[in-house]
Amino acid sequence: MSKKIICLEDFEEKARRKLPKMIFTYVDSYAEDGQSSRRNIESFKELYFVPRCLNDTSQRSSRTHLFGRSYDAPFGIAPMGIAALTAYQGDLILAKSAMAMNIPMILSGSSLIPMEVITDVAPGTWFQMYIPETSEKLEALIERVGKANFEVLVITVDFPVSGNRENETRTGFSTPFKPGARLIWDGITHPRWLLFTWLKTLLTSGIPHFENNYAVRGAPIISKSVFRDFSGRTTFSWNNLSEVRKLWKGPLVVKGLLNDEDARKACEHGADGIIISNHGGRQLDGSISPMDALPRIRQAVSNNVKLMLDGGIRRGSDILKALASGTDFVFIGRPFNYAAAVAGAQGVTQAIQILLAEIDRNLALLGIDSIDELSHSFLYKPGSQIERQLARR
Template sequence: MPIITCVEDLRLLAKKRVPKAFYDYVDSGSYSESTYRENSAAFQSLKLQQRVAINVDHRSTASTLIGQTVTMPVAIAPTGLAGMQWANGEILGARAAERFGVPFTLSTVSICSIEDIARHTTAPFWFQLYVMRDRGFNTSLIERAKAAGCSALVVTLDLQINGQRHKDIKNGMTVPPRLTPANLLDFASKPGWMWRAMSGARTFGNLAGHIKGGDGVIAISKWVASQFDPTLSWDDIAKIKQQWGGKLILKGILSAEDARIAASLGVDAIVVSNHGGRQLDGAPSTVDALPAIVDAVGDKVEVWVDGGIRSGQDVMKALALGAKGTMVGRAFMYALGAMGEAGVARMLQILQSELDVSMALSGVSRISQIGRHNLFQRGSNTPVTRMAHTSFEAAIPA
């Protein structure tokens, strides 16, 4: 068993164990991937302020997210095709998150269904909704999430059309995978993955049996591609909020103006997100966008952030810039591809340990004590919003 000390160890192990098409699906961005790389580079450019001779003997990473008590202010983000990293991956991820005490978010385009997760967990999980052209199907997904006892609905706003990801096109990334000579050779080199894949679900669990046009994987894939809705508006969000009637989180906010609109609708949280650099390449990093959004909405709505978070130190930096919580997507997928359920549990342990140690060495005992004073300021007493950083090549591997 390899010794895993950080998320980067999990990434390297996943790269060895997961077929290239599915690993690249996770470890890539759109077009030149500049925003994808910038997300991590921006976190690395921020420095923490060390403090000493402060009593930090009794520390806690516990917090709340939209009123839910959590072991640390981290939620597992919605990630498509998690079940192709490791068989039944969404179930495994949800179970690990439940045991650890953080929220798990199931994607619309997951391999395991809403009902699958509900059967294998006891704590409420969250469900992520892509708004489709077929509004009747949106309604059915919301009703299924209600029936499964989901405690929050996460609506993703930044996928009205699909960003082009060059690696997916070159790899022929499909579900199930296209059986090209290159893919067959790659699969043959991953016998553990192939053996597990035979026993797991291999289609879009939330869609099969619920859409028009057939249940075949090809038919479902074409339907999904045609259903992302460029007409999505704030009026649609208001209607979804009324229909859902519970905790509502909006994911994909990058501007202060959009954040103010979202807050005016009375949603419970917004996630500062650029879809992990998979949509608008050239958009700012989430760290760059975060402070202005926090300042714009104040206490009207909880502000969270995702994109580029690979350590507990990244979590602390996000909190120092004013985020109430964070979401991790790629770190979860690396962990899942590397070691399945045990990998996800280990990833969460790593993030909490890194957060705890960073808090101690910064003179902080409680999450509520973290603020901009915890960021190092080069030659200035002005609160840090973003430190200058070097080239993209200096970023840690994503």
């Protein structure tokens, strides 16, 4: 545990120094001008708490129930592709640390470690997939996911094409990955990453492959066919979700919705949960932030459907604001990626502990014992409707 790290933001600065610019930028990046990425964070900062006092808060707990499991916290780790490029065996580290701390981690379909290896050491991990192009490939992939004993399946639907991430283009990052002169220089000037992530990976398991996009092993990350494997997603419709629902018997979560009508449709097509998300501002720049989209979606879907959210959460207080606004659970991406890059499993564990401590302290300061007590009455938004009504009196 590093004593110099006391909040999630501290991991980002350390990761910036440790990682080659190209790799750091891949995690940090956002689409175009970063309007959505910035708004994700701002939409938490413009909400304030209205705490209660003189309540006994000595029995505080942040325990949460989701899809038949009990978790120690109301947050989990969002799916992030190629996490094994930022930290040695990144996907495994994230999954193992999440399991040890009893929170869920969602393995990305674009991960570089076979899904079976992950569930072997970290049972209870969730799986995220992009729908493959044909019914045959879909059926085979879902069969593989089931055999690997995943319990919860997340379908990401906000990726018909890749977002326009100009900052990645500027640093030379691309998919397929091109380890040219630029990366070699970037690597030489960041020797800890070069030796303990990249070379260690090459020596122990060779060039990483996309392992989990299909039922069979995908292309190596440097292969031109990677591009083909990530295209062809523009023809999908709600029928594809129905197909998934028929094949997958466990809890099904749809990730990447921002529109209340879509949220309703997802429920009609059999979703058990929704993750409101704009992909961390990495897809359509200018898209609404998940916190701004939440009120309409909350109204549109029944309480039986688990409503989750990700994007811009950096503090325990952000998590509590999301829960008070009507979500059941939240996910966090980049900070956990940086924590894995900076200090491996220890870093991820420390990041989880920081958030748990922030939640626990803030529950006491809010005057409540449990996250179930959170509601809109704990929040104040300047200029909101209730303020306008009171001002008119």
